[in-house]
Amino acid sequence: MELKSEKGYLYLEDGTLIEGYGFGAKGIRVGEIVFTTAMNGYVESLTDPSYKGQILIITHPLVGNYGIPKKEYQQGILTNFESERIQVEGLVVTEHTEPIKWNSTMSLDEWLKSENIPGVFGVDTRMLVKKIRTFGTMMGIIASKQEIDNPRKYLEKKYDEIDFTKFTSPKSPIFHPNNGELIVVIDCGIKHGILYALYQRGFSIVRVPCDYTADEIIQFDPKGIVFSNGPGNPNLLSAQIKTFSELIEYKIPILGICLGHQIATLALGGKIRKMKFGHRAINKPVIEVSSGKCYITTHNHGYGIIDRSDIPPNTKVWFYNPDDGTIEGLIHEKLPIITTQFHPEARPGPWDVTWVFDKFKNMVIRK
């Protein structure tokens, strides 16, 4: 552990000020405070673009023990990170440590420093989680190695009002050629784990900026379309919702994952609401309605279909979460559309549900 010389602070919207120690970069950042209960996979979690705009608390008490590996790629797709950079605004842990692992290139502390992301450690993460679970997700400020002067001035803009896809979506199309059918990914901030799962199934992939219109997408003559995961409030994404509605007309198989599931839900006439504190974990159960089977899955979402009356017409529930009833996947009754609120690619997490990509591939090939 680092010498506890410099203080670090976490300030919550409800007025709570928590003092710990700073690590990573020195600085002040604002974000929605969320927690993950994943015990490993911090490299993947920190680089998941869906965390843009959020300060992440990792509840596992010791983080950093296997360090940070070198980035590895296949056909331009990262096989061991979820994007090129750390996406969280800040990191909160109980304790971080120096790594002991053969393929580590640097420590968590060094990585945060090199990417200019502040971290705070030495805080009671259990207390924080209890607070968030009781009062709901809230905004906060992280300040590493410095004090927060007049915190209120940082907290004017709420997470739910910002379209973060502007920061995570590519500016122009990106190609990942392969031997199989061509699919277009509407990239709101895709995890490379999803790209890799698609690539492994032979698909040639074109990632397009998430404000591409249906006409621009159809120009590629795709045999399948994927609406990706991504950060922020799906209710702000009227352009993407319109694009989804227009693409339906072409009857091309569509897979929506996480934010993509939410865009599909809204386009099909359902409702997406903010959850009290969301699901962020790698061991969340989901029940597949048709088989009654329970799968253990990876989640990172703060919005969802939380009421049965919000389910869009002409769709049936594919998966739901038995803990709180959240709808975790939909199948359209008439159109080739499937969606999951959870992450079938895992990364980090169990591979129980990677067959969702095989199902999508079968839909594309049969078409």
Ligand SMILES: NC(=O)CC[C@H](N)C(=O)O
């Ligand atoms: N992982 C995601 O795609 C997250 C979707 C959305 N931003 C949410 O928090 O619910």
